[in-house]
Amino acid sequence: MNVSDACDVDVRNVHADHAASHVGKAQGFVTLIRAIHYHAYRNDVYLPRDIMIKVSVHKLHYMICLHTVIAYKH
Numbered sequence: 001m002n003v004s005d006a007c008d009v010d011v012r013n014v015h016a017d018h019a020a021s022h023v024g025k026a027q028g029f030v031t032l033i034r035a036i037h038y039h040a041y042r043n044d045v046y047l048p049r050d051i052m053i054k055v056s057v058h059k060l061h062y063m064i065c066l067h068t069v070i071a072y073k074h
Helices: 014-034 036-041 049-054 059-073
Strands: none
Touching (some): 014 036, 036 059
């Protein structure tokens, strides 16, 4: 079975499909959290811009804070 074949599966239980959707989203968040160090060294920010603006956080402030935390851990 190929990955593309998995998308063609007939879903018969909407609750199972809904739960699987949440599991997939959670896995994406976990992957981003685990890669914080990697993204910090590349100066990448994966926080929603509208939320950062709403709480008055500039990307530069976020990166300085993140690099400080990373330096403190090592």
